Amino acid sequence: MSGSLLVRRVLAISSGVVLTATGCAFDGLNSLPLPGSVGRGPGATVYHVEIANVSTLESNAPVMINDVIVGSVGRMTVKDWHANVEVSVQPGVRVPANAVASVGQTSLLGSMHLQLNVPLGQIPSGGLEPGATIPLSRSSTYPSTEQTLSSLSVIVNGGGLGQIGDIIHNVNDALSGREEQIRSLLTRLDTFVGTIDAQRDKIVSALHGLNRLADTVAGRRAVLTEAMHTIPPALDVLVRERPRIAAALKQLGIFSDTAVGLVNDAQADLVRNLQNLGPTLRSLADVGPGLNAVLAYATTAPFTQNFIDRAVRGDYVNLFAEFDITAPRMKRALLMGTRWGEDGAPLVPAPGEPAYLGYTKDPLGVGVIPPPPPPAPHAGLEPAAPTSDVPATDGTG
Incomplete structure (x- = not known):
């Protein structure tokens, strides 16, 4: 009796200790740290992972990095409609700071595990601090075998997989005998x-x-x-204004008809006039370079542009000019070729000429005052030829 009483007391005390340690709740053996679990014990590093769906993941499930078991899953709680999973990693294992958490299945019918790997194409960098949390945005869950088989059953039974054979037969019937047209269409599509x-x-x-x-x-x-x-x-x-615009367009049409009629009637004369104008235009084109020079000289008369560029140094120039517009000069120069022109008309002597001294403007003196004798030649020299044929008077009566 004493032995059985001792056994009952030991069981009662053990049950009290277990209930006290588990918070007066017992969720099975997996809720307790099992002996031999990787990552448990002194020196282990604890992290937290937020996962939207843990599927059938349980406590004490393995935690893997690059397919190597480095720890185990601890307590799992619910927080803000997602799971907060405690992860315990054995000492000396460095979890990259850019690691993402994934819940996967070890084999087709195997248990679930938690992976802590870096994303594809990235290089591990840094390390997670002890107690750090991998947020919900960096965690995911792979489809389980049951989910994959149920999705496949939906496709096979409720989808259109059974109609693929009918589609293939119908496509074959549609393409049979039309190989050349299909080949031509494919060639055009390739070109396009x-x-x-x-x-x-x-x-x-x-x-x-x-x-x-x-x-x-x-x-x-x-x-x-x-x-x-x-x-x-x-x-x-x-x-x-539409009526007025319509009326204007109508009148424009009438004018166009009239203009077309006139052009048709005068076509021959117009062509002939243009042909007759051709030599004139051709001659004008031939004197084009000279005409340019004349027009350029007209803007700088009585000097040339070259003279102005080389002689005029400043913004003004002094000029002394005499304009001879007497009747004889006009007859022999500007009016030559007209009915008033006279070739060889006696000119008025200019100042400084010998005939200027005996020139008189009195018409009564014409023929009365003899012209002065020419200067005596020097000894031993022939008499100088007369320098001007200008008479003593201007010949006006």
Whole structure:
């Protein structure tokens, strides 16, 4: 009796200790740290992982990094509609700071485990601090075998997988006997796609141009709005003036018919006049370079542009000029070739000429006052020839 009483007392005390240690709750053996679990014991590092769906993951499930077991899953609680999983990793194992958590299945019918790997294409960097939490945005759950089989059953039974055979037979019937047409269509499609690919840069440039146009239109939104408000009254004015515009167009048509008739009637004369004008225009074109020089000289007369560039140094120039507009000079120069011209008309002597000293402006003195004798020649020299044939008077009566 004493032995059985001792056994009952030991069981009662053990049960009390277990209940006290588990918070007066018992969720099975997996809720307790099992002996031999990896990552348990002194020196282990504890992390937390937020997972939306843990599937059939249980406590004491293995934690793997690069397919190597480095720890085990601890307590799992619910927080804000997602699971907060405690992860215990054995000492000396470094968990990368950019690691993501994934709940997966070890084999087709195996148990679940938790993976702590870096994303594909990234290099492990840094390390998680003890007690750090991997957030919900960096965790995921792989489909389980049951979910995969149920999805496949939906596709096979409720989907259109059974109709694939019918589709294949119908496509074969549609293409039978039309191989040449299908081959030609494929060739054209290949050419079309090749042409589009060759014009890809232009298409992209056109799209960029449309984008710039859209930006410009967006920047002129106020102007376009004002134009939209202004155009309707202008259209109303055009509607009111439509009878007058129609009448004007009708009269313009009549004028066009009249002009066409006149051109047709005068066509031969017009062509003949243009042909006769051809030599004149050709001659004018021949004297083109000379005409340019004359027009250039007309703006700088009585000097040439070369003289002005070389002689005039400043903004003004002194000029002393005498203009001879006497009747004899006009007859022998400007009026030559007209009815008033006279070739060889006696000229008025200029100052400094010998005949100027005996020249008189009195018409009564013509023929009365003899001209002065020529100067005596020097000894031993022939007498000088007369330097001017200008008479002593201007010949006016």
